[in-house]
Amino acid sequence: xxxxxxxxxxxxxxxxxxxxxxxxxxxxxxxxxxxxxxxxxxxxxxxxxxxxxxxxxxxxxxxxxxxxxxxxxxxxxxxxxxxxxxxxxxxxxxxxxxxxxxxxxxxxxxxxxxxxxxxxxxxxxxxxxxxxxxxxxxxxxxxxxxxxxxxxxxxxxxxxxxxxxxxxxxxxxxxxxxxxxxxxxxxxxxxxxxxxxxxxxxxxxxxxxxxxxxxxxxxxxxxxxxxxxxxxxxxxxxxxxxxxxxxxxxxxxxxxxxxxxxxxxxxxxxxxxxxxxxxxxxxxxxxxxxxxxxxxxxxxxxxxxxxxxxx
Amino acid sequence: xxxxxxxxxxxxxxxxxxxxxxxxxxxxxxxxxxxxxxxxxxxxxxxxxxxxxxxxxxxxxxxxxxxxxxxxxxxxxxxxxxxxxxxxxxxxxxxxxxxxxxxxxxxxxxxxxxxxxxxxxxxxxxxxxxxxxxxxxxxxxxxxxxxxxxxxxxxxxxxxxxxxxxxxxxxxxxxxxxxxxxxxxxxxxxxxxxxxxxxxxxxxxxxxxxxxxxxxxxxxxxxxxxxxxxxxxxxxxxxxxxxxxxxxxxxxxxxxxxxxxxxxxxxxxxxxxxxxxxxxxxxxxxxxxxxxxxxxxxxxxxxxxxxxxxxxxxxxxxxxxxxxxxxxxxxxxxxxxxxxxxxxxxxxxxxxxxxxxxxxxxxxxxxxxxxxxxxxxxxxxxxx
Numbered sequence: 023x024x025x026x027x028x029x030x031x032x033x034x035x036x037x038x039x040x041x042x043x044x045x046x047x048x049x050x051x052x053x054x055x056x057x058x059x060x061x062x063x064x065x066x067x068x069x070x071x072x073x074x075x076x077x078x079x080x081x082x083x084x085x086x087x088x089x090x091x092x093x094x095x096x097x098x099x100x101x102x103x104x105x106x107x108x109x110x111x112x113x114x115x116x117x118x119x120x121x122x123x124x125x126x127x128x129x130x131x132x133x134x135x136x137x138x139x140x141x142x143x144x145x146x147x148x149x150x151x152x153x154x155x156x157x158x159x160x161x162x163x164x165x166x167x168x169x170x171x172x173x174x175x176x177x178x179x180x181x182x183x184x185x186x187x188x189x190x191x192x193x194x195x196x197x198x199x200x201x202x203x204x205x206x207x208x209x210x211x212x213x214x215x216x217x218x219x220x221x222x223x224x225x226x227x228x229x230x231x232x233x234x235x236x237x238x239x240x241x242x243x244x245x246x247x248x249x250x251x252x253x254x255x256x257x258x259x260x261x262x263x264x265x266x267x268x269x270x271x272x273x274x275x276x277x278x279x280x281x282x283x284x285x286x287x288x289x290x291x292x293x294x295x296x297x298x299x300x301x302x303x304x305x306x307x308x309x310x311x312x313x314x315x316x317x318x319x320x321x322x323x324x325x326x327x328x329x330x331x332x333x
Numbered sequence: 334x335x336x337x338x339x340x341x342x343x344x345x346x347x348x349x350x351x352x353x354x355x356x357x358x359x360x361x362x363x364x365x366x367x368x369x370x371x372x373x374x375x376x377x378x379x380x381x382x383x384x385x386x387x388x389x390x391x392x393x394x395x396x397x398x399x400x401x402x403x404x405x406x407x408x409x410x411x412x413x414x415x416x417x418x419x420x421x422x423x424x425x426x427x428x429x430x431x432x433x434x435x436x437x438x439x440x441x442x443x444x445x446x447x448x449x450x451x452x453x454x455x456x457x458x459x460x461x462x463x464x465x466x467x468x469x470x471x472x473x474x475x476x477x478x479x480x481x482x483x484x485x486x487x488x489x490x491x492x493x494x495x496x497x498x499x500x501x502x503x504x505x506x507x508x509x510x511x512x513x514x515x516x517x518x519x520x521x522x523x524x525x526x527x528x529x530x531x532x533x534x535x536x537x538x539x540x541x542x543x544x545x546x547x548x549x550x551x552x553x554x555x556x557x558x559x560x561x562x563x564x565x566x567x568x569x570x571x572x573x574x575x576x577x578x579x580x581x582x583x584x585x586x587x588x589x590x591x592x593x594x595x596x597x598x599x600x601x602x603x604x605x606x607x608x609x610x611x612x613x614x615x616x617x618x619x620x621x622x623x624x625x626x627x628x629x630x631x632x633x634x635x636x637x638x639x640x641x642x643x644x645x646x647x648x649x650x651x652x653x654x655x656x657x658x659x660x661x662x663x664x665x666x667x668x669x670x671x672x673x674x675x676x677x678x679x680x681x682x683x684x685x686x687x688x689x690x691x692x693x694x695x696x697x698x699x700x701x702x703x704x705x706x707x708x709x710x711x712x713x714x715x716x717x
Contacts, residue, residue, distance in 0.1 A: 064498070104684065114687040117436055117498065118638060122683035125631060129676030136671035137389055246673070254502045261499060295517060301510035308503045311495060312485070320496070 033165045035282055040170065043278030044177050045070070045236040049256035050263070050270045051184055052228025058188065058265050059221035060201035060323040064120025065105060067253025068127020069229035070236065071246075073098040075131035077234025078146070078244035087149045091173055091234045098230020099223050101127055106222040110215060113327030124253070132246035145243040149173070171239050173231075180228075185267035197221060198265070201321030204328040214328045229253070250300065258307050261320060277303050371639050374689050375653070378681035385677065391668045399667065404660030414547040415617055416655040419444070421554035422609035423629050424647045425561055427637045430602035432565060434578040435490065437599060439501035440606045440630030442508025443482050447475040448610030449512035452530040452621035453520030455614065459537040468539070472611050479607025480600045482508055487599030491592040497599070509626070516623045533619040539612070548616035555648070557605070562644035574598055606630070632658065632675060635683040654679075 049066050056063045063069075077094030081087055105123055108114045149171040160168075188194040196217050199207040204214040236252070237244040255277065263269035284299030343351070383393030404413050423440055430437035451471050459467045486500035522531040539548040565571035573594055577584045581591045609629070614621065636654050640647035658675060665672050 108684065108687055108691075112688075112691050114691055118683065118687055121438075121631075121634060122680050122687070125676050125680035125683065129673045129678075129680055132673035133671045133677060136673070137669075140671075246671075251502075251506045254499070254506070258499050258503065261496065295514055297510040297513040297517070301507050301514075304503045304506040304510075308485070308500065308507065311500060311503070312489065 038282040039278035042281040047274035048232035050259040052225035053260035056225040065123025070233035073230030073233030074237035094234025102226025374685035399664035400660035404656035418550035419609040419613040426606035439505035442505030446508040447607035475611030483603025550612035550616035
């Protein structure tokens with residue numbers, strides 16, 4: 023029997039919560055930026071998988087986790103270029119192209135993994151944590167929160183910076199106006215095309231990082247289809263948060279709690295099937311969506327291509 | 334061209350509009366246009382996919398040759414037709430929803446949960462009830478399961494305008510887990526070690542079409558597709574669906590109860606997709622394992638768009654995909670490729686399709702909602 027509420031257990035619990043919430047948070051930040059600019063990127067699932075695969079390749083071949091994250095980010099950006107060209111530049115249907123991105127990301131990463139690693143199935147080592155002096159020595163939360171892989175701190179900083187960028191800077195205002203009323207941004211001299219293009223690529227980079235985090239830190243390896251619907255949850259989180267980054271972080275942590283709780287419950291004698299654990303986040307999200315659904319949850323210009331002069 | 338339009342007493346505005354209106358082309362030219370637009374993305378995807386596998390050391394011509402050979406020659410065509418039965422039903426379900434611009438993406442869960450329940454209860458139901466009644470009862474149960482799953486997304490969309498993509502996906506993931514829970518739990522066959530349902534005896538499954546090894550589910554699916562073709566293309570119900578798809582506001586303005594239509598369309602769509610699960614289980618598989626997911630919906634989706642959401646038009650495209658899937662699964666294994674290579678091909682088709690559509694429509698894009706000559710006459714007025 024495991025000693026619950028012991029120091030080591032609680033620390034491990036915090037680590038497990040964060041390991042599940044950070045990939046979701048990164049992807050949801052990317053999706054939030056896209057949504058606020060008026061581009062609904064349905065392809066997060068594909069972007070996460072492709073980011074995870076290339077992150078895995080990067081770390082496996084070089085041994086450096088940072089290079090892995092870089093590869094993952096670049097892969098996410100590369101696949102987002104398809105979305106940018108087709109949806110933003112040419113104004114094609116974002117839902118159809120988004121589904122294409124999901125299928126492409128899932129297919130390409132799975133085919134490449136099978137081709138290269140089907141027989142070996144390698145695993146990665148652990149990333150050396152960054153210990154923040156002094157506060158890392160606080161019992162329980164010290165080792166849980168302040169002795170994490172470097173990318174964890176970067177992710178938190180990204181969340182803070184994106185929040186400042188979106189609500190405190192002119193380019194953030196431009197971004198949001200591209201989602202609220204692109205014509206007014208155009209009239210004010212901003213470029214809807216450039217703003218939205220950047221938002222899509224940024225979203226791709228964030229999802230690529232999220233996928234890489236999932237593979238490199240949370241799982242320690244890559245398996246085809248490892249996201250299991252996480253990309254769709256990211257879209258929901260972005261929708262529920264309605265552009266507020268604190269909410270994105272909060273909902274992601276609640277998701278992490280769910281997953282970690284599920285793992286804990288499996289260790290107890292309750293014998294809860296793994297499928298119930300898999301199902302819980304979706305049930306929770308559905309309940310929230312049902313209870314708190316509102317009409318004004320999304321930017322009005324979401325998923326509508328901007329055609330100058332069109333009414 | 335439109336010889337019966339009389340322009341003698343029309344004003345200058347109308348004359349200008351009629352003069353600028355593009356010539357109506359013959360049905361042959363339009364047919365050729367549609368054919369080109371449908372085939373080009375498929376060809377481009379196959380070529381690009383071929384280049385990809387060529388770089389991976391597989392001879393693409395041989396690979397595609399194998400696919401075609403395995404999918405059509407010998408008994409391949411029978412397997413292809415069998416595979417078409419659930420694919421046609423799912424394609425139909427998607428078409429119904431997409432025509433109304435309702436993005437029902439909960440197809441995976443609907444298919445799997447219905448399949449799991451039908452696989453789980455069919456041995457009992459079929460041994461108690463007479464054959465025909467049993468089949469109808471099981472099909473009805475499947476449709477009801479689909480409708481239950483479709484209800485929440487449909488209701489939230491109709492009542493609050495909540496994005497149905499998200500809700501249907503969430504319901505889908507829940508249904509996938511539920512299907513697994515059922516197969517591992519109440520429906521599990523305790524006599525075998527792998528978690529799976531009891532196997533439905535062959536004489537209780539859907540019979541074969543005489544002379545073939547294709548079960549009658551294929552005919553059922555074909556009839557459903559043809560029936561819905563006329564319902565969607567020729568009836569007032571179909572027109573209502575199209576108006577709803579074009580603009581829910583316009584639909585309300587035209588006296589259509591948009592909320593009711595959203596519910597009806599969504600439930601019909603989900604019901605047909607779930608029926609695919611029942612037909613597949615009763616006709617082909619006879620039992621279900623855990624974590625089994627053929628992923629039909631994802632792969633059939635591009636072909637639904639390629640068919641221009643036309644049920645009859647989807648039949649040859651579904652047949653094409655069925656050949657690709659039947660032959661491709663074996664050919665991929667032989668060539669040492671992941672079966673997910675099919676996903677890459679399908680994604681390429683989807684992406685090329687949107688590009689081809691764009692190139693075909695580019696000239697109409699700006700004009701489609703503005704009457705021709707509108708700006709000209711305004712300028713003329715201003716200068717006068």
